[in-house]
Amino acid sequence: MVLLAGFNAAVHSQGKEIRLNAYGAYVFDDKVDNGYSYSTLGYFSGTIKGGFMWGGGLEFRLHEYYGLELLYQRLDTHVPLDYYSNRPNQKTTLDLGINYIMIGGTRTLRAGGGKAEPYGGFMLGMGILDTKSDSLGSANATKFAWGLRLGTNIWASEKVGIKLQAQMLSIPQGAGGGLYFGTGGAGVGVSTYSSMLQFVIGGGLSFKLGGNAQHTQTSTSQ
Numbered sequence: 001m002v003l004l005a006g007f008n009a010a011v012h013s014q015g016k017e018i019r020l021n022a023y024g025a026y027v028f029d030d031k032v033d034n035g036y037s038y039s040t041l042g043y044f045s046g047t048i049k050g051g052f053m054w055g056g057g058l059e060f061r062l063h064e065y066y067g068l069e070l071l072y073q074r075l076d077t078h079v080p081l082d083y084y085s086n087r088p089n090q091k092t093t094l095d096l097g098i099n100y101i102m103i104g105g106t107r108t109l110r111a112g113g114g115k116a117e118p119y120g121g122f123m124l125g126m127g128i129l130d131t132k133s134d135s136l137g138s139a140n141a142t143k144f145a146w147g148l149r150l151g152t153n154i155w156a157s158e159k160v161g162i163k164l165q166a167q168m169l170s171i172p173q174g175a176g177g178g179l180y181f182g183t184g185g186a187g188v189g190v191s192t193y194s195s196m197l198q199f200v201i202g203g204g205l206s207f208k209l210g211g212n213a214q215h216t217q218t219s220t221s222q
Helices: 003-013 212-221
Strands: 017-027 030-032 043-048 051-061 066-084 092-110 116-133 137-155 160-176 194-211
Touching: 003 160, 017 066, 017 160, 030 194, 043 160, 066 137, 116 160, 137 194
Parallel strands: none
Antiparallel strands: 017 051, 017 194, 030 043, 043 066, 051 066, 066 092, 092 116, 116 137, 137 160, 160 194
8 A cells, every 4th residue: 555655646746647447347158167078087167157347447647658557357157067076967056256456558549639549458467266156165266367458448528538448358277176166075176277268348437536637737727
């Protein structure tokens, strides 16, 4: 918090802009399996169901065309699962919560000085997964995560913009033995994994908290 406050003060002192972003989006279904459907060592196959993802971010505009955002996104969903451990053809449904905590770079393109502000960028961070089911118990794991995004801000006023955005989010080796996806219960684990790749489409709101816009107004008034 102290470092964030210091960075905030430094950005303001240099006349840079800070934005508060709020997100809401739909995540599409994503199939996961460990690729060992005919193995006697254990396998799982299921679908992470789509659902509503929400979140927020604090974006520091380091340059007119570049920004850096610290963001959090959350999805609560369920996973119908077929698995094999001690007995074949077992079924369960997992309750799954996915938390994305990431740092994203943003490259902005000015569309002729109009209200539209297209952007794109790459994100790195971590995914925190929590699972729970009646037959397999509960577990959690923290994994490396990355993402891509492409969208546009449409500025309804000088301070408030509407965001339209598409994302691709991935947690490599995010589902598997560590989460007991079909590995025989809480006491036994198999080190086989399936990468998660989620397509997200939605939008949100962006609020300019100060910096360049405020600085420009002050200079004009003087």
